[in-house]
Amino acid sequence: MSGESSVRELRATGLQGVSLGETEIALVDVEALVFNLAATPEVENHGAVLTRASEVRDADAQRMLVLVDETAFLDTMQGDSSLAGRIEERRETWRAFVRRYGLEPCLVNLSALVQGSQPDDDLVRRVRSASRQVAMR
Secondary structure: OOHHHHHHHOOOOOOOOEEEOOEEEOOOOEEEEEEEOOOOOOHHHHHHHHHHHHHHOOOOOOEEEEEEEOHHHHHHHOOOHHHHHHHHHHHHHHHHHHHOOOOOEEEEOHHHOOOOOOOOHHHHHHHHHHHHHHHHO
């Protein structure tokens, strides 16, 4: 991924009737970046994307959501409870990294979301909190 076009390819616009828990959203104006928890965050790669996304974000964009997908990393750990510390260490590494760019990450296991099902209340709360961060800066 490089440059403005790569960042814009990640953007979803004009979503109508999206349900987020109890709230029905008529029009969503959230720019989302998705990263992989299995990757080690790097300034020259992930940091460059975060920086560039902020630079090219449309003037009317209200929020940016940084999702960190845990799927691949959790699959690698194969449910081994003795590795819980390693999983939390990686999560904290990503949290600290994204926060250095003035954003709040939302860590989520995207494979656990079943199409057509309602997300749990904790996920809804975390998405709302993370996507609000840019608007309040």
